[in-house]
Amino acid sequence: MNHFNVLVKKEFVQSVREFKIIWLPLVFIFLGITQPVVSYYLPLILKALGGGQGITIDPNMAAQKGGEVLASTLGSQFDQLGVMIIIVSMMGIIQSDKANGMLAFILTRPVTVISYISGKIISNYLFIACSVALGYLVSYAYTSLLFTAVNFIDLLVALLFYLVWILFIVSFTTMISTIFNSQGIIALISIVFLLACRIMVGLSPVIDNINPASMSKHAMELLIVGKTSMDVIWSLLAAFIFTALTIFITNAWISKKKFHSE
């Protein structure tokens, strides 16, 4: 077993002991259920409660399709509350190791800095990706039940696109957690930057091509219209380059021993 596997295994053991393995998938399942259920029952809720305030549903409103509802799960639930929850669950990923001396302890062992970082990023990413996928599949099940079914291949490809954006979120938060020492600052910078990336999607095609968050837009596009533009290649490339850049900065920061207050 190489060191990377050992570190990944340790991270998983830690996630189990901290019950993260239970609560994070549950949160995403809840977010996944919310969108189709609320979309389906909203007309009934408004009919029952909104009449007094003059809120009514247009009877000629087109019925929502399954792909649109599933795209809203990604764009509304996962990209807002979901991203914030991922950041909060990860803000101490390196910071807590720095604060309690664990990073110094690990780095006096036969472990390379890159093994340590990749062990952290990949174990957390796999775990978060599984939670997101679980929430997404539950959302798909409810969407198929309450609305129309979504093409299965589109469903999987859209998930893969979305998980590229999640990879960037994980590596960016890891970098910020390495550079800063206060969890509040880490959460603030990560949330502001990543939500800003998401908000900027669609403002300019040029920015979209270099914005990792546009992978979320491509996933939604695929679910709604059943195809996506060739720009997805640029977005994919940009997402991987920026992810590699964050890992490079994290590695350089730790290698220069900037984690240790001298």
Place this chain on the structure above:
Amino acid sequence: MLSVTNLEKSYSDKKILNGVNLKVEKGEILGFVGANGAGKTTTLNIITGILDCNNGKIEINGLPKESGIEYKRQFFFIPDTINIYKNISGMDWILFLMNLYNNKNDEKLNEYVNLFGMQESIKKPTGTYSYGMLHKLLLIAAFTINPPIIIMDEPLNGLDPNAVLVFKRLIKQYVEKGGTVFFSTHLLDVAEKICNTVAILKEGKIILHDQIKNIIGEKSLESIFMEAQIYEGKTSIN
């Protein structure tokens, strides 16, 4: 085995290590003694890679510190302050460390767990451990992993009398089998009994480094230490 040449370290304008030279031979138990702030922990932190030095050269078994992972494989370091994940059991920790060093020896592991009286507590999360138990945990890991050299910063802190006895016994066994020990301590009487060589550090410089039998003669290490401090113009007891 361990060679430190002209080690220098400064924090801002303050010079902590002022050209430390040290050699620890195979099979040696070297006690690294000095007053508070002499630079013992800084020296150990530089040797083990927690800190970088401003100048100097370090080698273990002929491998320079810059050789990275192969260099780190030559030693097991037990720091004074042990910070490990609190939710992982002691056993999981030792297994994790054993995997990092690619060294698994379940028979020895169980033997040392029993010797240190950790049969029950080893299954519990390390967050429930006392300071002494954390030290015992890393001592068990060190002796099981059996690296070429064990480096320790105040290893006896927090240990109960039984654990101290076990520690002394295992250190001797480890050295007889070709291991090397380098540790810092404030406890001069313990250093005198355990070590075969002592190095005294004062204000970032080694002021005395020799075999115990050559330096103490009729005197105790404590009086030698005090004389060395006074000779250098200042006593640590005022």
